[in-house]
Amino acid sequence: AVRNIVRKFFLGFVVIIFTDLLGKSNMSWYEGPIQIMNPSIPYQARIPGGAMPGKSVYVQGYVPHDSEGFSVNLKPHGGHNDDIAFHFNPRFNEPDVVCNTCVDGSWGSEERHPEPLQRGQAFEIKIKMKDYGFKASINGETICKYPHRVSLNDVDAVSIVGNVHVNVLRAEGGTVRSPEVPYIGPISCLT
Numbered sequence: 001a002v003r004n005i006v007r008k009f010f011l012g013f014v015v016i017i018f019t020d021l022l023g024k025s026n027m028s029w030y031e032g033p034i035q036i037m038n039p040s041i042p043y044q045a046r047i048p049g050g051a052m053p054g055k056s057v058y059v060q061g062y063v064p065h066d067s068e069g070f071s072v073n074l075k076p077h078g079g080h081n082d083d084i085a086f087h088f089n090p091r092f093n094e095p096d097v098v099c100n101t102c103v104d105g106s107w108g109s110e111e112r113h114p115e116p117l118q119r120g121q122a123f124e125i126k127i128k129m130k131d132y133g134f135k136a137s138i139n140g141e142t143i144c145k146y147p148h149r150v151s152l153n154d155v156d157a158v159s160i161v162g163n164v165h166v167n168v169l170r171a172e173g174g175t176v177r178s179p180e181v182p183y184i185g186p187i188s189c190l191t
Ligand code: GAL
Pocket: 087, 089, 098, 099, 100, 107, 110
């Protein structure tokens, strides 16, 4: 019996060493999409690993018949709660998509682009993070290349606000930046 106990103890020790080595191994990071289906709006989520050039946020949804507009917002952490690095705001009571930045609760100067969307339409919006800024498209058509007004390093969340139905919200691409080790993958970050 004593020998059995010693053997079990030894096996447990080997397992501990093995998992420890695995933890320190040169693992590659998960780079696939992280998505949520049918989030209730308004919705806010962390972007797993934060924002960085090469990543993008994808939204597939539908504009209700009574919508006045909605926005997809890329937000910095740690600042004023209302801060928005990139406010992408299709409007239906005006003929424009409005883009802007909000710092310390104050809006900057608006960029306006012709509104390609209509009420009652399904859409895909993609916001790509680039070195120079955010490149946003609606249904594959580039709407704007919006130069960064706040550092992309500070951006780590996305929100969707207004009258819109969202089927899919997805963070795509990139790798996890400066993860704390031990790190448990990004799967849960977008919920
Ligand atoms: C304001 C509006 C905000 C935001 C901003 C963009 O008039 O209340 O929600 O869209 O314009 O410049």
